[in-house]
Amino acid sequence: MSDRLMPAMIAVLLGGLLAIALLVPYVAVSFRRRGQLGIGHVLLAVGALVYGLALVAYVLLPLPDVDADFCTRFARLVEPQLHPFQFVQDIRDQQHGSGLPELVANPALQQVVLNVALFVPLGAFVRYLAGGSVLLTTAIGAAVSLLIELTQLSGIWWIFPCPYRLFDVDDLTANTTGALLGALAGPLLRLVPGQRVSGPPDAPRPVTTGRRLLGMVCDLLAVQLTGALLNGALDVVLLLIGIPSAGPGRPGWLGPVDGALSWWVPGVLLLFVLPQFGGGATVGQRAVLLRPVGLDECDPSRGRRLVRALVGSGGFVVLAGLGGIAGLLATLLVPVTVVAAWHTEGHRGLSGVAAGVGVVDARSRATAGITAGP
Known part of the structure; x- marks a missing residue:
């Protein structure tokens, strides 16, 4: 070269x-x-x-x-x-x-x-x-x-x-x-095309398939990047206390710890724990200014938030982390999630249908416009 x-x-x-x-x-x-x-x-x-x-x-x-x-x-x-x-x-x-x-x-x-x-x-x-x-x-x-x-x-x-x-x-x-x-x-x-803005920054925008999928991508990236930061912090601590983080002298217990810090811990914190506070939105949904809303026009209950996490990005993280047949199910969940975000009412997606929850622009106090049916 x-x-x-x-x-x-x-x-x-x-x-x-x-x-x-x-x-x-x-x-x-x-x-x-x-x-x-x-x-x-x-x-x-x-x-x-x-x-x-x-x-x-x-x-x-x-x-x-x-x-x-x-x-x-x-x-x-x-x-x-x-x-x-x-x-x-x-x-x-x-x-x-x-x-x-x-x-x-x-x-x-x-x-x-x-x-x-x-x-x-x-x-x-x-x-x-x-x-x-x-x-x-x-x-x-x-x-x-x-x-x-x-x-x-x-x-x-x-x-x-x-x-x-x-x-x-x-x-x-x-x-x-x-x-x-x-x-x-x-x-x-x-x-350069694609720079036209459709309204002022505080004006609500429609909930689209692309916006929903972008929020999901941001969720998974946030999990991976947080895991990388946690693992990096662990390596620094090990270096300071004189424990090798790689090579022949690496302790066996570091393997499970690395796996937990890189995937399970950030997945649970960002996709299950965080949505239990502040209205129920995940990191990705907050990034694209979306918020979940229940049929009663209020924030979803904690139970519905948990169901939504299990069927949505949180479920993907759990299945992918288990590997094997569960990992295959996680792979199959991806196209199903994409199709559901495209075709469901209000683009609430598979998790929204399962939890009875819709999604609206965070700048709007309007409801998701969904019915009580499946």
């Missing part, structure tokens, strides 16, 4: 993982800021995330091996390039021929163009998503460029004994120019 392709692949991979990890808070913030999600806003947010990671990867990777000859190998990078517009002379020195193809193939020119292009998305995202002015966005681009150059000059703030990337004052000029061009082009991001 080439040095230019590897940072892009790393950025896409890490960006995807971070997007999944940040989905629940992003959904919650989006529904409260705009009243809904919107595929266009999601695309822009993921794009900004991947770009930020790519920017870091391109200026730092690949990391070199540190050996006894490290500073000798990178001796030419120890002295920074402090002559403004040195790139003009570099382009002349590396130009072979006078035609357009020869000019395009000039490596010095390619480097300048790449440094400009690298900061165009930064300017566009800051101008459009953060609402900064052209002047402020350009200043932010210059500051980010300076931070990058200082990071390179210091060998990633003295992690490495010598710089392995060149501090070049012309990079500051090119990057700032790119940020300026991006700031000027930022309003064009309005053309």
Whole structure:
């Protein structure tokens, strides 16, 4: 894999993982800021995330091996390039021929163009998503460029004994120019489809199949991420008290504990215990601003909340955690849940039908509009 392709692949991979990890808070913030999600806003947010990671990867990777000859190998990078517009002379020195193809193939020119292009998305995202002015966005681009150059000059703030990337004052000029061009082009991001908002943030929206399923996905992600945090906290505690969390010296009792912390404990807390308080909504439902409501137009009873959890996401977590035939039942429960969320009255889903509970927009005091029938 080439040095230019590897940072892009790393950025896409890490960006995807971070997007999944940040989905629940992003959904919650989006529904409260705009009243809904919107595929266009999601695309822009993921794009900004991947770009930020790519920017870091391109200026730092690949990391070199540190050996006894490290500073000798990178001796030419120890002295920074402090002559403004040195790139003009570099382009002349590396130009072979006078035609357009020869000019395009000039490596010095390619480097300048790449440094400009690298900061165009930064300017566009800051101008459009953060609402900064052209002047402020350009200043932010210059500051980010300076931070990058200082990071390179210091060998990633003295992690490495010598710089392995060149501090070049012309990079500051090119990057700032790119940020300026991006700031000027930022309003064009309005053309990305899926950004139209159907009403003010506090206006209730219809309960749709997609919204119901998004809430369920957020529930399962919240369980998995909470489990990962609990397991990480356990590893830290084990490290502090001198017990190995992996390897031959790992105690046998850690296996069941890991399993409980990664799945059972967060599943019970988030899908069974939490809905018993505050109206009965799960984490995912709170993120998409949905709330359960009974046939009497009041919050569901605790018994109905428990039935709803057992037949819904909580039941899936229990079955999946048991494994074997129960795990197969959990897999079969997924398409049944999707179809039920699509076709049931008011999109209350399989769990709502079993518990006699509907679901409405949390911003509305309206009822779910369901009957007493199945």
